[in-house]
Amino acid sequence: MLGVTGERRRPRHARETVEATTAALPVVRPRRRWVPPLLLALAYLLFSLALQHRALGSPSTVLIGRVTADADMFSWWLNWVPWSVLHGENPLVTDYMHYPYGLNALWNTSVPLLGVLLSPVTLTAGAVVAYNVGVVLGPVASGVALVFALRPYVRGWVARGIGGALYAFAPFHMAHAVAGHLNLTWSLLPPVLLLLAHHLFGGWQPAEHAEPAGRVKRAAPVRRPWLLGAVTGLVLVAQLVLYTQMLAIGVVFLVMTAVVLALRFPRRVRPALPGLARAAAACVGVFAVVGAYPLYLILAGPVRPRGSIRNIDATGADLANLLVPTRMTAIRPAPDGLADELAGHVGEQGGYVGIAMLALVVVAVLVVRSTVLRVVATVGALAWFCSLGTGVTFLGAAAGITLPWTVMRHVPLLSEIEPVRIQVVVGMCVAVVVAMWIDHLPTVAPSGAARIGAVALTGFALLSWIPADAQEVQPAPVPALFAAPGTAFSPDDVLELYPRTTAAWDDGAQGLRWQVASGMAFRTPGGYYIASDPEDDVVIESAWNRYQIGAQWVADGKNQPSDRYTAAAAGDLRAVGVTVVAVVPQDPATDPAVLDWSRRVTGDPGRFDGGVWLFRLGPG
Known part of the structure; x- marks a missing residue:
């Protein structure tokens, strides 16, 4: 006889024999091939976490x-x-x-x-x-x-x-x-x-x-x-x-x-x-x-x-x-x-x-x-x-x-x-x-x-080859202003940062961290990178402009640059589109001189907000 599927039905005694034979066979479970690599990945992860526990x-x-x-x-x-x-x-x-x-x-x-x-x-x-x-x-x-x-x-x-x-x-x-x-x-x-x-x-x-x-x-x-x-x-x-x-x-x-x-x-x-x-x-x-x-x-x-x-x-x-x-x-x-x-x-x-x-x-x-x-x-x-x-x-x-x-x-x-x-x-x-x-x-x-x-x-x-427990961490502080900039910056702002962003190993590129924390609220002429510019075939950090040179000059305890040099420093900033100078205080002994220099260059008395001094660059 044919069933509803079109297949010929087995006699009842034959079906019972097949079912009894099938029940007697051991159950073959599929091999879980994913278990060993998963366990190894977990072991590696735990060891990596232990190495980076700091x-x-x-x-x-x-x-x-x-x-x-x-x-x-x-x-x-x-x-x-x-x-x-x-x-x-x-x-x-x-x-x-x-x-x-x-x-x-x-x-x-x-x-x-x-x-x-x-x-x-x-x-x-x-x-x-x-x-x-x-x-x-x-x-x-x-x-x-x-x-x-x-x-x-x-x-x-x-x-x-x-x-x-x-x-x-x-x-x-x-x-x-x-x-x-x-x-x-x-x-x-x-x-x-x-x-x-x-x-x-x-x-x-x-x-x-x-x-x-x-x-x-x-x-x-x-x-x-x-x-x-x-x-x-x-x-x-x-x-x-x-x-x-x-x-x-x-x-x-x-x-x-x-x-x-x-x-x-x-x-x-x-x-x-x-x-x-x-x-x-x-x-x-x-x-x-x-x-x-x-x-x-x-x-x-x-x-x-x-x-x-x-x-x-x-x-x-x-x-x-x-x-x-x-x-x-x-x-x-x-x-x-x-x-x-x-x-x-x-x-x-x-x-x-x-x-x-x-x-x-x-x-x-x-x-x-x-x-x-x-x-x-x-x-x-x-x-x-x-x-x-x-x-x-x-x-x-x-x-x-x-x-x-x-x-x-x-x-x-x-x-x-x-x-x-x-x-x-x-x-x-x-x-x-x-x-x-x-x-x-x-x-x-x-x-x-x-x-x-x-x-x-x-x-x-x-x-x-066992690694030593010698991995290190470094603090990554962010001034409050950059962590929550609010309306401090406009979408078109270009920020010149002091201290200058460089390739120096110890906090040289912290300005990039501050920019990220701000939600990319501004652009910056500085950075740590590999590139070129009109004057140099290869650059790995922003070139020294007159503003940064003057800031370093006064921070070293030397006299304030001349009015002519100050005007040239402002011109350098305007030439690359800078609209705001941000000074993050570094040293109570030298900060007043840097702030005074920034006021002279920008023509702005500045405002202190969230651990940062902001100076808007006036029109040239």
Whole structure:
């Protein structure tokens, strides 16, 4: 008989037999694959919060970092992105800083992607909180990214979790967190490129299916090259609007990985070329189309710098940092004070590997029969060599040895890479090698003395990378007037601030914090940025005008400038559209002289409101 569905009904005894058999079978529950990564993300988050515990009690009144300049700058940009969208402004071009010339966001560390991701925090709790949340979440996101990237190479969640933790809280990320470098705590691109390399450079069999694990199978063509290339292009666009220097570093080492593999497997190059060519075409096409406007801003946009923005010879890593840890590492076998001799500041001293970790990497390369592991170790070694920059520096002293990276000074855009920041690739490669080593431990050291020695070496290496409880915070005060400006400013006001907004590490850029707190109630000719103006090819802060020079002059106890100079100072302010001079008192001994000077320049007796003196500039 046919039922209502059109299917022939089974006899009743047959149905009863099937139901009885089904009831006797064990219930197979779906595997909850999301549980391990979720638990790892939670563990990373708790550890990151513990490291930044000094900011938890008052996240809106302190900034994570040893200094405030970069933190204030990042807070400004985190605020600018959602504010500009809500007010019909261009999020990638602004004249609210460096007025009237403005800024090109893609030539600044403007992190627009983070501005979007953190906008709920910015709009509800403020830019200072958003910055602090970003610094806490950056290592967490980077570590989780590596956990997922390790899936083709590492079987166990424990090994992946350890690898992710090593990368998340590597000396590189801890150094840049204390320096307030929000952009570098979000190092997602290297792990994502590691995962893409598995698909792009084909033939690497997933570890959970390989026999033995991690070995390379016969060459296979790139699967779905057009789709894979398109995804790679989108990833690169995302990094383009996160931090452009990391994009350049990532592309360089994606190419380097391809070269290493080609040298290791020369017979596989020709069969792989057609698929790689299609993937490359799709990548370039998607990148060019989706990233067209950001690319325009970089290559031909307004107020971009017209010269090199940094000295490439001064941005290499210190050779000694490989074995000499800074105070950001808990266990420091080096003599006290030795880290103080390293080149650069603590934020650029994130290249520590250490004797124990280096020994573990060497043992893993020699013992584990895995081509993938050795390729990763080779790329890591090349990255470390490149991070030294154009010449060898040892404990702060130049050794006079020229290195191959010097050729980069002649390559447009790539010459702006700071080699020391290539240490992020080194940190990731170390984490990957360690994760693969731990995954292989049961086979390379099954029992006995070998197992004890391997576990002991692994334990020492992991302990050597534990971060110290050395993260810092700095107060982020805001005068009452800027916190609640009311009707103090008109929409067209351009504010000249004293003290002058600069790139100085200690409160040099606090004027940007005050501007954000005011709800972007005014524009300012000052700032901390990378740009150009009609007179200078590269500027990183506002030029000294006669008003600021005169203010510094009288604050130093010298005589009031002449009437002629005073008139010229007023002319300088009018030339850039300044309508209001705001003086935030700094020192009772010098404030009266600065206030008197401001009255002379503006022709306004001024008014004191909410901890700030305001002087409206009279007509010229």
